[in-house]
Amino acid sequence: MLELHNLSKTWQGRALLRDVNLHVARGETVAILGPSGSGKSTLLKMVAGLESLDAGRVCFDGQDITALAPERRHFALMFQDFALFPHLDVQDNVAFGLVEQGLRKAEARVQACAMLERFGLHALAHARVMRLSGGEQQRVALARALITEPRVLLLDEPFSALDAALRLQLRDEFRQRIADVGMATLLVTHDEAEARAMAARGYAVEQGGLRLLW
Amino acid sequence: MKLRASWALAAVPLAFLLVLMVAPALRLAVEGGQLPWSTPWQDAYLRWRIEWSLAQALVTCVGTLLLGVPVAWVLARFEFAGRSWVLHALMLPFVVPNLVAAMGVLALLGPQGVVQALGGAALDSGPWLLLYGNLFFNLCLVVRACTEAFGQVSASRIAAARTLGATPWRVFWRVEWPAVAPWLLSAMCLVFLYCASGFGLALVLGGQDYATVEVEIYTLVAHELELAQAAALALWMLGLTAGLALGYTALARGLAAPQRSDGVPRRRPQGAMQWAAVAAALWVLALVCAAPLVAIVAKALQAGAAAWGVLWEAGTLRALWNSLRFTLLAVGLATLLGLAHALAARRSTLLRALVFLPLVLSPVAVAFGLLLLYPQWTASLALLVGAYALLAYPFVAQSLAAGLDAMPRHLGQVARSLGASPWRVFWRVTLPLLRPALRRGMAFAAATAVGEFAVTLFLSRPEWATLTTRVYEYLGRPGETNRDAALVLACLLMALALLAFAVIESAKDSNPHA
Numbered sequence: 001m002l003e004l005h006n007l008s009k010t011w012q013g014r015a016l017l018r019d020v021n022l023h024v025a026r027g028e029t030v031a032i033l034g035p036s037g038s039g040k041s042t043l044l045k046m047v048a049g050l051e052s053l054d055a056g057r058v059c060f061d062g063q064d065i066t067a068l069a070p071e072r073r074h075f076a077l078m079f080q081d082f083a084l085f086p087h088l089d090v091q092d093n094v095a096f097g098l099v100e101q102g103l104r105k106a107e108a109r110v111q112a113c114a115m116l117e118r119f120g121l122h123a124l125a126h127a128r129v130m131r132l133s134g135g136e137q138q139r140v141a142l143a144r145a146l147i148t149e150p151r152v153l154l155l156d157e158p159f160s161a162l163d164a165a166l167r168l169q170l171r172d173e174f175r176q177r178i179a180d181v182g183m184a185t186l187l188v189t190h191d192e193a194e195a196r197a198m199a200a201r202g203y204a205v206e207q208g209g210l211r212l213l214w
Numbered sequence: 215m216k217l218r219a220s221w222a223l224a225a226v227p228l229a230f231l232l233v234l235m236v237a238p239a240l241r242l243a244v245e246g247g248q249l250p251w252s253t254p255w256q257d258a259y260l261r262w263r264i265e266w267s268l269a270q271a272l273v274t275c276v277g278t279l280l281l282g283v284p285v286a287w288v289l290a291r292f293e294f295a296g297r298s299w300v301l302h303a304l305m306l307p308f309v310v311p312n313l314v315a316a317m318g319v320l321a322l323l324g325p326q327g328v329v330q331a332l333g334g335a336a337l338d339s340g341p342w343l344l345l346y347g348n349l350f351f352n353l354c355l356v357v358r359a360c361t362e363a364f365g366q367v368s369a370s371r372i373a374a375a376r377t378l379g380a381t382p383w384r385v386f387w388r389v390e391w392p393a394v395a396p397w398l399l400s401a402m403c404l405v406f407l408y409c410a411s412g413f414g415l416a417l418v419l420g421g422q423d424y425a426t427v428e429v430e431i432y433t434l435v436a437h438e439l440e441l442a443q444a445a446a447l448a449l450w451m452l453g454l455t456a457g458l459a460l461g462y463t464a465l466a467r468g469l470a471a472p473q474r475s476d477g478v479p480r481r482r483p484q485g486a487m488q489w490a491a492v493a494a495a496l497w498v499l500a501l502v503c504a505a506p507l508v509a510i511v512a513k514a515l516q517a518g519a520a521a522w523g524v525l526w527e528a529g530t531l532r533a534l535w536n537s538l539r540f541t542l543l544a545v546g547l548a549t550l551l552g553l554a555h556a557l558a559a560r561r562s563t564l565l566r567a568l569v570f571l572p573l574v575l576s577p578v579a580v581a582f583g584l585l586l587l588y589p590q591w592t593a594s595l596a597l598l599v600g601a602y603a604l605l606a607y608p609f610v611a612q613s614l615a616a617g618l619d620a621m622p623r624h625l626g627q628v629a630r631s632l633g634a635s636p637w638r639v640f641w642r643v644t645l646p647l648l649r650p651a652l653r654r655g656m657a658f659a660a661a662t663a664v665g666e667f668a669v670t671l672f673l674s675r676p677e678w679a680t681l682t683t684r685v686y687e688y689l690g691r692p693g694e695t696n697r698d699a700a701l702v703l704a705c706l707l708m709a710l711a712l713l714a715f716a717v718i719e720s721a722k723d724s725n726p727h728a
C-alpha cells in the first residue's frame with residue numbers, strides 16, 4: 001500500500017501543499033483533481049522521488065521510502081506528453097526499464113516484443129516513436145510503464161493530449177489493463193469525468209490540502 | 215540537477231576561465247598600471263588607433279544594419295527556390311578563418327584582383343578593404359538574427375494592424391520593427407565587439423594607416439617590446455569589450471522567447487517589385503558574402519603549377535599537421551569544458567552569461583596576458599592548446615545549452631522512474647539526444663581552432679607554425695609567386711572550414727527533436 005503522511009511543499013514562498021495524507025491500496029486507483037498550478041503534478045513528482053519534500057513521509061508497505069532515489073522506488077510515471085525517448089525505436093523504448101533492471105538488451109527486447117504484442121503494437125516495434133499517432137504513443141508509454149511491473153503507477157494527465165474520441169477509447173483500455181496488473185495507481189487530472197471513470201476515489205487539491213470528492 | 219551539483223560541475227570550466235582568462239587580465243592590469251590610465255588618450259598616435267578601431271566597428275554596424283535588415287525581411291517573408299539553401303549558406307562566414315577572408319578580399323579588390331582584371335580599379339590603400347572584410351563577416355550574422363526575429367513576429371498582430379487601417383509600410387514600422395529591434399540591437403553589439411577586437415583582418419587589410427588597436431598591441435609587443443604601453447591599450451580594449459559583452463548578455467537573455475506558433479506565412483513573390491526585391495537581396499549576399507570566397511578559388515586556379523606545389527612542401531605538411539593536432543587537442547578539451555559548463559548552466563543564468571566572455575574578449579589581449587603571466591610556459595604545448603580551447607569551448611557550451619533547452623525535462627524524469635540512475639540517464643538519454651548539438655558545437659570549435667591566428671602568433675614556437683601563420687608568412691614575402699602560394703594555402707584552409715560547415719549542417723538535419 002502507498003501511504004503519504006503529512007506531505008508539505010513550499011514553492012516561491014507559497015505553501016503549495018500542506019499536510020497531505022493519502023493511502024492507495026494495491027489494485028486501487030485514486031484520482032487527484034485540481035486546476036493548473038494547484039500542486040497536483042508536484043505531488044506526483046514528490047511521490048516518484050523527483051521532487052524534494054519540505055516535510056512528511058512517503059511509505060510503501062509500511063517502509064519509509066522518502067529518502068529512496070527515484071530509480072530504486074520501482075514506481076512508474078507517465079506524463080501527458082508521453083515522454084517517449086526520440087532516439088530509440090518503439091521496442092527499445094519499451095525495453096528501457098528492463099535494461100535498467102539489469103536484463104541483457106537482447107532479452108529485454110524479447111520481453112518488449114511480447115508486451116507490444118499484448119498491446120497490439122507488434123507491427124510498430126521498429127518504428128521511430130515520433131512517427132506514431134497520439135494514441136499509439138500513449139499505448140507505447142503505458143507498455144513501457146507496465147513492463148517492469150511497478151509497485152505504483154503514477155499518471156500525470158495521461159489523456160489530455162488526445163482528442164475526445166480517442167480519450168474515451170483509451171480510458172477504458174487503460175482501466176482494464178491497470179486492473180489486470182493490480183497495482184496502486186495515482187492519477188492526476190483536471191477532468192472530473194475522466195477521474196470518475198478511472199478511479200474508485202477522487203480528491204480535489206484545495207488550498208494545499210486534499211478534500212474527498214467521492 | 216540541484217543547484218549545488220551545478221556549481222560543482224561548473225568548478226572545472228570556472229577554474230579554467232580563472233587561470234586562462236581572469237588571471238591574465240589581472241596581470242595585464244598590473245602591467246598597464248605602470249602608466250597613467252589616460253596614457254593611450256594623451257598620445258595622438260595611440261588615440262587615433264583607438265578612435266579608428268571604434269569608428270570602423272561603428273561604420274560596419276551601420277553598413278550591416280542598412281544592408282542586413284532588408285535582406286532579412288525578404289528572406290523571412292518570401293518563399294522562393296533556393297531560399298533554404300541561402301539560409302544554410304549564411305552560416306559559412308562563421309567558419310571561415312579571418313586570414314582566409316582577408317585573402318578573399320585581396321583576391322577580389324586588391325592589386326591584380328578579380329575586379330581589376332575585369333577593368334575596375336584596385337584598392338590597395340584606405341579603409342575600404344578592411345570595411346569590406348568586416349561586412350563579409352558580419353552581414354550574415356545580422357541577416358540570420360533578423361530573419362529569425364522577423365519569423366517571430368505575430369501574424370495576428372499584423373492582421374490586426376492592417377484592419378485598423380495601417381498600410382504595409384506603417385505595419386513594418388509600428389509592428390514588425392519594434393519586435394525586431396531588440397534582436398537587431400543584440401546583433402549590433404556582437405558586430406561591434408567582433409570588429410573592435412578583430413585582429414587577422416585588420417593586420418592584413420588595414421595596412422600601416424588603418425591598423426586597429428589589436429594590431430598596434432601586437433606590434434608593440436612583438437616588434438617594439440613596449441609592454442607597459444601595450445598593456446595599457448589592451449586594458450582599455452578589455453574594459454570596452456567586457457562592458458559591451460555584459461550589455462549583449464543582458465539583451466540576449468531577454469530574447470530567449472519560445473518560437474511563436476502564429477508566425478507570418480511566407481508567400482511566393484508576386485509582381486516585378488517583389489521579384490526585384492528578392493533578386494536585390496540575393497545580389498547583396500552574393501557580392502558581400504560569396505564573392506571573396508569565389509575570388510580566392512578563381513585566383514588560386516589561375517596560379518601556376520608552381521604555386522600549387524606549395525601544398526607538398528615539407529613546411530606546409532608540417533603546418534597542416536600542427537593545425538590538425540592543435541585543433542584535435544583543443545576540441546577535445548573544449549568538449550569536456552563545454553559539456554560541464556552547459557550542464558551546470560541549465561539552472562544558472564549567471565553561468566550561462568559567463569560562457570560568452572571568451573567569445574567576445576580579444577584573442578590578442580588573452581594571448582598577451584598569458585604571455586605576461588606565464589612567461590615560463592610560453593611556447594609550451596599545454597598553454598597553446600589551453601588558449602585555443604579557451605576561444606573554442608564557448609561554441610560547444612552554447613550549442614549544448616541550446617540542445618539541453620530543447621530537450622523535454624520529462625524524459626529524464628521518466629528514465630529515473632524506470633530505474634535509471636542519474637549517470638545512466640545521462641548516458642542513455644541525455645547524451646544520445648545531445649549528439650547533434652555536440653557535433654555542431656565541436657565543428658564550430660574545430661573551425662575556430664583551425665583558423666586561429668592571434669594566439670598562435672603570440673604563443674607558438676617557430677616549428678609550430680600552423681596553416682594560418684604559413685599563409686601570413688607567404689603574404690609577407692614580396693613577389694607574385696609568394697602571393698599565389700598564400701592563395702593556394704588559403705584554399706586549403708577554406709576546404710577545412712567547409713568540412714566543418716558540412717558537419718554543422720548535417721548535425722542540424724539529424725536533430726532528433728525535429
